[in-house]
Amino acid sequence: MDIKQLYKKYSLNTYTRLGPVFLKGKGSFLWDQNRRRYLDLFPGWGVSILGHSHPRLAKIIARQAKCLIHLPNNLFSVEQALLAKKIVDKSFPAKVFFANSGAEAVEGAVKLSRLFGKGSRYEVITMKNSFHGRTFGALSATGQKKYKEVFKPLVPGFKEARFNDFCDFKRKVTAKTAAVMLELIQGEGGVNVADKDYVQKLYAYCKAKNILLIIDEVQTGMARTGKLFCYQNYGIMPDIMILSKGLGAGVPISAIVVSNRISGLIKPGMHASTFGGSPLICRVCREVFDIIEMDGIILKTVKSGKYLNERLQALKSKFSFIKQIRIKGLMAGIELDIESLPVFKKCLEKKLIVNSTHGNVIRIMPALNIEQNNLTQGIDIFEEALKRF
Ligand SMILES: Cc1ncc(COP(=O)(O)O)c(C=O)c1O
Incomplete structure (x- = not known):
């Protein structure tokens, strides 16, 4: 066929x-x-943090499927409650809502900020170059024209500020500002890492002005950056954290983690999701947390990230068309002076999967439990591919 x-x-x-x-x-x-083997340094678009078909996840899916797959959200589920507790125990005092995709969680967070603003404050400031998803609210929040132009008119109430520019952010704040939504590392936007100083100023300012700080950790969450959640690198605490991708490590889920300061704003009937937080998916996520803990995934990520950085910096001194390496943990962007799509294609020819984003950036987000020799092999193949340019 x-x-x-x-x-x-x-x-x-x-x-x-x-x-x-x-x-x-x-x-x-x-x-x-044809049984040809490919080394995947971008498994599942940042989703498969434990690699493909992790045996413990496969086992737990089968076991839970025999017990209970789905429950409607007007009934109590053991697995959903335990997962919510797990996330809160690992982050900040909060309540959790489960949905299915990053965009769906972004929508929920925006709805919460509208509730918070009580009608008079409804604007959400997002960043140029950001990416928050493809549904209408999430698309309107996204700071990249190319995704939005043909779908206008968009949802009103979003404003863009320059990333890593605190003064520009302050200029965008008005009496109507309810929230700011931020990726601490812009993934689709080319792996741009937020400066600590910028984030801390933004955090303090939001606190002082009673503006909600929404941190979109769809890509950065679940140990990817060497902390369980990326915000923990910055000495801040979000009002709302959005998780998805790595949370399920391959099964579809997202979570809106809402701090107790504002979680009381939402009342029954205001928001819902038919599939959000089913027993099957929540059980898998709990296993993901257990594997992260038991297999020392955070330490592994830090170690592998350090090695990846060293190798990429060495490539930078070798190839003049590499402009910059941006990396935190195992989330790396290699900015080129040339287009990145041909580089991606050349890697694919050599049976290596990476990602091309933002026109001139190669993005690498390996499984967090990748074996050192596989990472070495991957970078060696990448180097061979780069020699063709
Ligand atoms: C930071 C961020 N937010 C939101 C999304 C949207 O997630 P989804 O594609 O699951 O709707 C993405 C997807 O890549 C993302 O990287």
């Missing part, structure tokens, strides 16, 4: 798909239909 033909005939044409058809994954490797 020609799978690519089936895609052409039956799938809505929303993605640029390249490369072979994949059948199987294990750890940091994928196998295509």
